[in-house]
Amino acid sequence: MTTQTLSMIVCGLISFVVGAVLAFFAGVKYRMKVAEAELGSAEEEAKRLVSDAIRAAETKKKEALLEAKDEIYKIKNDSEKEIKERRSEVQRQERRLQQREENLDRKTENMEKKEEALQQKLKDADQRLQEAEQVKASQLEMLERISGYSEEQAKAYLLSTLSDELTHEKALKIQQFEQRYKEEADQKAREIISQAIQRCAADHVAEVTVSAVPLPSDEMKGRIIGREGRNIRTLETLTGVDLIIDDTPEAITLSSHDPVKREVARIALEKLIQDGRIHPARIEEAVEKAAREVEQKIKQDGERAVIETGVHGVHPELMRLLGRMRYRTSYGQNVLDHSIEVAQIAGIMASELGLEPTQAKRAGLLHDIGKALTHEIEGSHVAIGVDLARKYRENPDIIHAIEAHHNDVEPKTIVACLVQAADAISAARPGARRENLENYIKRLEKLESIANSFEGVDKCFAIQAGREIRIMLKPDIISDDQMIITAREIAKRIEDEMEYPGQIKVNVIRETRAIEYAK
Missing domain, CATH: 3.30.70.1350 (Cation efflux protein, cytoplasmic domain)
Structure with a gap:
């Protein structure tokens, strides 16, 4: 590499370094300007927030002052109103007291006037009394002259007149005593009856003509009906009771006005449901067993009634008829319970009167015996009961009480009257009988x-x-x-x-x- 090339490279590097330094300082300067601008805006925002807070505080202060002034004004008004009310109440009390004082003054004046008038009347009365004494003395003298009677003769005449008056008074006294004794007798009778009722308190529940038999499931209804209805027809024919299978879940209703037949059907149906085998032959067997159970229960109920009332020596057939009355009702009242209650009430009343209660109890127990056969024999229950009592050789007083308890004949014995009263008491108890x-x-x-x-x-x-x-x-x-x-x-x-x-x-x-x- 030549020197010229190396110099160019060094110059390039120096230029690059110088440019980078200049660019760095330029960036730093720009960021400082940006920071200064942001700092200025932040200061302005802070100043604005402070001014807003000051204004808000001033507003809150003014609102608080207004609220305080309103509260003070309200309290002032309430206080003035209360003071005004109390002042008016005090004025009313003062007027009332003033009126009372005026009334008392008037009453005092009236009392004084009345007292003066009374004193004057007393003086007048004394004066008139003296005048009356004088007139009486003069009249006596005049009467002696006119009548020509001496004092002894006048006394004899007065005694004779007094004797006649005493005779009249005696008659009145006798009448008063008779009336008082009659009232005392009525009161005693009411006490005896009330004591008998209290000592023989009994619960009453109105009897109905339907019974409901619960089922384990609705599927059992189909089995009771049977193929083409043969099971239900057999059961209705054998018992004489209508079976009502409706939408009531898991229940069948038995309907009959004869409670004995309804009880037989109920027991038989419960046995069939418990056994599960339901067909005509099984139904016939179940009905026979149920009839025997009901007959046994009738016998037990008759014996229980005799024991409960303390009546002895009753013919077995009459006891069986008494048991049948367990399943007989009159206006919703069970006839056997009614007969037992009549016997007890009649016996209590007889004891209160000091009589032997045995006959009264016996007559009360048997007075409705004819109702046990009214579905089988024509005639009233009184006539049927009299015939039964004669057939089984009951005492003539018992027969008469049975015959007279509804005034078919006039009651002639105390026992008949007691049974009649006890029968009315038992039937008249609240809730004892049901009527439309x-x-x-x-x-x-x-x-x-x-x-x-x-x-x-x-x-x-x-x-x-x-x-x-x-x-x-x-x-x-x-x-x-x-x-x-x-x-x-x-x-x-x-x-x-x-x-x-x-x-x-x-x-x-x-x-x-x-x-x-x-x-």
Whole structure:
């Protein structure tokens, strides 16, 4: 390599180095300018933020001052309002006290005037008393002259007159004593009945004409129906009960007005479901077994009723009929439970009266025995019960009580009256019997319409669930004597035109009021 070439290379390197140094210093200078510009903008931004913060602080300060002024104004208004209210309340209290003082002053003046008037009246009364004594003395002298009676003769005449008056008073006293004894007897009867009811409290549940049999699954419904319905037809034919298979899940409803047949069908169906083999031959066997079980239960129920009431020596056939009444209802009330309750109530009332309760219990237990055969024999349950009691040689007093418990004949013995009362008490217990609501309302309306049809009736109200009717009379039309006749006529018409359990109290009220106000 030549010297000239080497010099060129060195010069080139020197030029490159010098250019690089110049470029570096130029870049450094440019960055310094950029940094200075950014620093200036940052300072300006900082100044702007500071001024904004100062303005915001001033705004917040003004808002706080306004809020404080509003709060002070509000507190001031509330305080002024409260002071005004308290001032008005104080003024009202002052006016009230002033009025009371004025009233007291007026009352004091009135009392003083009344006291003066009373003193004057007392003076006048003393004066008139003296005048009356003088008039009395003069009249006695005049009477002695006119009558011509001496003092002894006048005494004898007065004693004779007094004797007649005493005879009248004695008659009135006798009548008062009779009335008082009658009231005491009524009160005693009410106490005896209330004690009998309290000592023989029983639960009542209305019986229904359907029973539900639960199923393990809905598939069992098809097996009970059987091919072409042969199983269900066989079961309905053998039991006399309708099987209702509806959309109720896992249940079948048994419907029949004969509770014995319904119980047999229920037991038989439960046995078939438990066994699982359901076909006509098996159904017939299950129904026979269920009928035997029900018959055995009827016998046990009859024996239990006799033991529970303490009635002995009852014919076995009568005990079986008593057990059948377990499956007989009257207005939803179980007849066997009703008969047991009547026996207990009649026995308690007999004991309270100091009588032997055995016959009363026996008559109460057997009074509805005819209801066990009303589905099989024509006639009323009273007539059927009398025939059964005679057939099995019951005591004539028991037969008479059975015959008279619904007033088919007039009760002539205490036992018959006790059974009649106990029967009405048991049937009238709240919830003991069920009757159609429409019929119940119609009976109340009929009761009120009968009372309103009589002249002189102002208002009437059927109360105590239709067991009492309270009648208000017009005192200017009906007198006290006519009131008694009106009550009797209303009761007679109710007996003739209505049918009802127990008895209905006709409570007739005649009242005259005079009202005045002392001012």
